[in-house]
Amino acid sequence: MKVQLLDLSAQYRKIRKEVLEEVKKVCDSQHYILGRNVSALETEVAAYCGARFAVGVASGTDALLLALMAANVGPGDKVVTTPFTFFATAGSIARLGAVPVFVDIDPDTYNLDPGAFDALLKKGAKGIKAVIPIHLYGQCADMGRINRTAERHGVKVIEDAAQAIGAEYDGKRACSFGDMACLSFYPTKNLGGIGDGGMITTDNEKTAERLRMLRVHGSRVRYYHDEVGLNSRLDEIQAAVLRVKLKRLDAWADARIKNAGRYGALFAKAGLAGNVTTPFVAPGRRMVYNQYVIRAKRRDELRAHLGAAGVGSEIYYPVPLHLQKCFKYLGCKKGAFPVSEQAAKEVLALPIYPELKPAEQKYVVETITGFYARNSR
Numbered sequence: 001m002k003v004q005l006l007d008l009s010a011q012y013r014k015i016r017k018e019v020l021e022e023v024k025k026v027c028d029s030q031h032y033i034l035g036r037n038v039s040a041l042e043t044e045v046a047a048y049c050g051a052r053f054a055v056g057v058a059s060g061t062d063a064l065l066l067a068l069m070a071a072n073v074g075p076g077d078k079v080v081t082t083p084f085t086f087f088a089t090a091g092s093i094a095r096l097g098a099v100p101v102f103v104d105i106d107p108d109t110y111n112l113d114p115g116a117f118d119a120l121l122k123k124g125a126k127g128i129k130a131v132i133p134i135h136l137y138g139q140c141a142d143m144g145r146i147n148r149t150a151e152r153h154g155v156k157v158i159e160d161a162a163q164a165i166g167a168e169y170d171g172k173r174a175c176s177f178g179d180m181a182c183l184s185f186y187p188t189k190n191l192g193g194i195g196d197g198g199m200i201t202t203d204n205e206k207t208a209e210r211l212r213m214l215r216v217h218g219s220r221v222r223y224y225h226d227e228v229g230l231n232s233r234l235d236e237i238q239a240a241v242l243r244v245k246l247k248r249l250d251a252w253a254d255a256r257i258k259n260a261g262r263y264g265a266l267f268a269k270a271g272l273a274g275n276v277t278t279p280f281v282a283p284g285r286r287m288v289y290n291q292y293v294i295r296a297k298r299r300d301e302l303r304a305h306l307g308a309a310g311v312g313s314e315i316y317y318p319v320p321l322h323l324q325k326c327f328k329y330l331g332c333k334k335g336a337f338p339v340s341e342q343a344a345k346e347v348l349a350l351p352i353y354p355e356l357k358p359a360e361q362k363y364v365v366e367t368i369t370g371f372y373a374r375n376s377r
């Protein structure tokens with residue numbers, strides 16, 4: 001049996017006709033940039049997330065960059081985030097000449113440790129303009145505690161919700177907690193386009209207006225530029241496809257949650273407790289499982305064994321950002337963020353996409369069980 005980490009064609013087969021019809025309509029209209037589909041998707045995503053405004057941009061990375069620009073983050077400013085995230089979170093801070101300030105993660109959820117963030121600010125850290133909590137793997141960070149600390153110290157909150165559209169914390173959805181929130185529509189995301197795309201949500205009308213200006217080279221009136229912005233627009237074809245998919249997003253998230261429950265039962269039955277730790281969902285959260293990530297003893301050997309048996313897996317992420325070559329100048333040493341460093345050695349993402357079949361999940365868990373049966377020391 002072969003089980004891919006993600007099989008996008010299984011989803012595409014079910015919506016192909018509708019997707020192609022919508023793409024054809026865009027082509028027939030010959031209106032490709034910032035048209036009626038982008039406006040409609042902005043309204044629909046804002047409503048879905050429980051935010052007042054949404055602004056479509058070219059990628060999740062640009063969403064972060066533009067949100068930081070709208071938060072007036074510039075050279076020398078400090079922005080707090082974790083080293084255990086996709087590169088873009090910290091990369092976009094550095095691109096603006098600002099300084100990423102890392103705090104470690106919670107070992108169970110892999111999200112920003114609110115206690116570490118609070119301690120940093122209580123110690124009197126200066127120049128911190130914003131914090132970017134990531135809702136990693138599809139589970140919201142502890143937004144209650146993070147927001148309370150941020151508010152006390154006048155720090156702006158920008159959610160990195162790239163992996164978490166539809167995730168909930170205390171009954172509220174991701175993208176409804178921060179001053180701004182960033183989404184990615186990269187094809188592997190729970191809501192993925194047929195290319196790059198992203199969006200920023202906010203409740204603040206002035207911020208939304210500024211973002212709309214910044215995404216078109218800082219221009220409100222064509223060829224008159226108030227600020228130096230970016231060329232970062234969501235295109236009509238992406239928006240048209242994303243609108244087809246948004247209608248199905250909750251059903252797909254439910255299927256991912258169901259698959260996670262099935263894995264939980266299979267792993268419990270397999271008795272792998274000493275070798276495999278299944279994902280922890282904190283109380284009051286709805287995790288939408290953009291990734292199903294276990295912690296595994298002898299992870300790299302297990303991954304090779306899975307690969308040989310035809311099971312796809314991935315490591316998100318093998319090198320914490322404070323140890324990346326490009327961030328050497330920040331002066332963080334090995335051991336500076338031990339929880340992130342340990343996670344980087346142990347995490348392994350398994351197939352979890354909505355169309356995954358029970359027999360395939362059974363095969364994944366049997367393959368893992370077989371590895372530990374043969375290799376227990």
Ligand SMILES: Cc1ncc(COP(=O)(O)O)c(C=O)c1O
Nearest residue numbers: 059060061086088162184185186
């Ligand atoms: C946590 C996180 N932040 C930011 C991004 C950047 O999004 P994009 O790939 O659309 O630029 C991603 C996507 O890969 C992500 O997973």
